[in-house]
Amino acid sequence: MDGYAGNMAFIDLTDGKVTIQETPTDLKKNYLGGRGFGARIVTDRIDPKIDALSPENVIVFSTGPLTGTGIPLGSRYEVTTKSPLNDALVSANSGGFFGWKMKRAGFDAVVISGRSAKPVYIFLNEGTVELRDATPYWGMKTSEVTAALKSDLGDKDIRVTCIGPAGEKKSLIACIINEEHRAAGRGGTGAVLGSKNLKAIVATGKLPIKIADKDKLNAVKERVRNKIEDNGICQGLHKYGTAILVNIINGNYILPTRNFQRGYFPEAEKVSGETMAETILTKPKGCYACIVQCGRVTKVDGEEGEGPEYEPVWGFSADCGVSDLSAVARANYRCNDLGLDAIGAATSIACAMEMTEKGYLKDGIKFGDAENMVKLVEDIGYRRSFGAELADGSFRFAEKYGHPELSMSVKKQELPAYDPRGLQGYGLAAATSVRGGDHVYGYMISPEVLGAPEKLDPYTSEGKDLWVKAFQDLTSSIDATGICLFTSFALDTDDYADLIAATTGMKMNATDLLLIGERIWNLQKLFNMKVGYTKADDTLPDRLLKEPLQDGAPKGRVWERQPLLDNYYAARGWDNEGRPTPEKLKELGLTS
């Protein structure tokens, strides 16, 4: 089958053994790549009950058939493992150039188990795998190790994905960073690499990727490119970056403020995408083959970096009560350099701020304290001083001080930048996400706020069960293809199916594509059930169910769990307790 690198590498860091196998055809047909490969491989190789930071855990880096083949926005790779933050089967997605290079180095997936006795990095080069000493790089920030490896290897064209000090310290909100600024952000994947003494993966090579039908692919690429270029959201992302959402979400009174105590941030304009474009923006930047270029190269107080994207902007501004764009940008730079999930870091600080405000914490940190917020990010990354208390996320912190209700998390993972009290469908997607608090596993903001593919009333529940299922399944399949989720603002399911068919030669239509997504979703769900997650965990923080919003049109609203949840289970073909039925599993080919 074309469109793939053709091989997978299995690396046991305990004994250094490397096995290279051909990528199985069944795996390609049933799971496509990316998140699908990761979910299947991790499920097959570990007991869900193991300690996520033990050598037994497996972490998979995987690309999809559309990664690195010149298709617009085809840059993505996935990192899949058992999450040390919440024990769920997490798959985190990143762009940049690493996925492209990993594929040109000859690998569809790199499957890592065990624990090295000393720090190592993995060197992938045109079908070969080497384990190399990383002792000189241990302790370095992500920008430092990336630069050092390029220098030491004498090759500017290598691509590096790595952890920073946060991953080494096994912070449960540590992420994995490639190209210094692109993050596989959620779920604490960086801590898993840290636990394995694995500092980085380096990819290089120019192996060709064979395309099944070049003429057809060129025609579909042209169609896809035109749709993306004509799309209003994609155009907005280019001009303002993802932070265009700050004013939109605030204007709808659903921008979580001060740890979700309010839904409106009066000073949002100061940190908006519009303000960024006028002040700190140096230039837009894109990932491999990107024509949208939503990335922001920025300069603040003499420091240059990338971002902040919408979520970190929100987290370090509204959620922490800070309106200083410079501090927000610097906090984001620190997260990238230390290898911290910016959502997890910002929301953990917001939680500490509310604990301080309520008097549950002496000598904590106050809302609006911009400079100490930036300093605290560094302390979290190095797991030192007060930062050590927050290095494992807000849930464990709030629980330790007797107030877990102040952690705005779902399944121990912090919620991102939208208030579910004014977004019933998004609330359902977040409550049922198979990796915990999340927005990109079913982006209901698209219909409930942006109006794509059509405008849905955000305050109503009717029909949202079906919409959420459709978004979750489609997102799962997009994450398996290796293309960026932002294409979904412009493309339809036929476009994705045509891209895959032309690239791989596989028979594929929109129904096939969504079935693959549904299979992946159910596989992650089954893993989580074995971990011990139940219906009781498919919910949001109590605050969002009991404390009404106080401002603007959604004033007085809460998130209404029922009948949304039961309807959703029915839409999924699950039983009343949220468990996939035998019939559903048979339909998806998931019966053992």
Add this chain to the structure above:
Amino acid sequence: MNIRVKAFATFRDVMDKEIDLTIAENTTISDLLDDLMIQYPGFEDMAFERPGVPKKFVDILHNGRNIQFIKGIDTPLSEGDLITLFPPVGGGWRVTQQDSQVRRL
């Protein structure tokens, strides 16, 4: 009575980003949009498909509520109202044509 209009993103290329207006009683959003078209010549092209019909993905919010879910451009204005204007940021994702469950919606 007094109201405030806020414009965002590319609307700022053709109009002021914040406008305080004194308007007559019994004014609707339709009347307000007419006034804005006169005051800001570039506004009409950016906001309207044809006279009286806003472009599909133009968002007009009345105190944070999309007017599509209340009385549309006939929504009446009151003292102290905030009207926010977002330019087209809509897309063409047509999963509804493909997924049978969503098609039922």
